[in-house]
Amino acid sequence: MITNTTSLSLTSALMAVFMLVSSPVLAENPVHERHELMESVGKSMKAIGKMMQDFYDAKVAEDNMKIINAVPDKFKTMFPKGSDKDPKSAAAPKIWTERAGFDKILESLKADTAAAIAVAQKGDAGEAEFGGAFGKVAKNCKSCHQTYKLKKEKH
Numbered sequence: 276m277i278t279n280t281t282s283l284s285l286t287s288a289l290m291a292v293f294m295l296v297s298s299p300v301l302a303e304n305p306v307h308e309r310h311e312l313m314e315s316v317g318k319s320m321k322a323i324g325k326m327m328q329d330f331y332d333a334k335v336a337e338d339n340m341k342i343i344n345a346v347p348d349k350f351k352t353m354f355p356k357g358s359d360k361d362p363k364s365a366a367a368p369k370i371w372t373e374r375a376g377f378d379k380i381l382e383s384l385k386a387d388t389a390a391a392i393a394v395a396q397k398g399d400a401g402e403a404e405f406g407g408a409f410g411k412v413a414k415n416c417k418s419c420h421q422t423y424k425l426k427k428e429k430h
């Protein structure tokens with residue numbers, strides 16, 4: 276009995292320490308994670324674009340749309356107060372002041388990628404339809420970036 280209680284309290288003490296150590300790190304500097312996530316979105320869109328110029332490959336379409344489909348739920352949690360002050364971030368202040376619009380575009384990105392996945396899952400039969408689905412997904416990039424992403428100088 277004593278051993279059980281001891282090990283239990285030791286476990287909760289360890290968990291408390293773990294939470295203290297791990298959560299502020301993520302919460303304070305999610306800028307790096309935001310970049311990584313958006314870069315993966317950019318890579319997937321490029322992979323799909325390239326595939327569409329070569330030969331239609333439903334597997335490439337599906338895999339990459341799935342990567343993007345998983346992004347909105349994560350991205351949503353990466354804008355805690357204070358993370359708008361990082362000079363390396365291109366996140367616009369409106370994310371913090373006009374949040375509803377931002378979330379709405381993320382929902383739309385999720386729905387449009389889900390629709391594109393469904394088309395891709397038709398295999399070759401979905402080829403003609405996929406272009407339109409891809410276009411809808413791409414519209415979300417622009418509509419969010421023009422309001423919620425700062426324009427940085429072009430390289």
Ligand code: HEC
Pocket residue numbers: 306309310311313314316317320343363364365366367377378380381384412413415416417419420423424
């Ligand atoms: C709901 C808003 C939103 C949507 C939708 C969105 N982005 Fe972004 N994107 C951002 C924000 C905000 C940043 C800047 C993040 C930062 O610097 O902290 C960004 C940054 C980027 C970057 C730069 C990454 C880096 O290294 O800093 C790329 C590339 C990118 N987005 C591609 C895309 C593509 C492609 C799509 C569409 C499939 C897309 N984004 C959809 C908000 C969005």
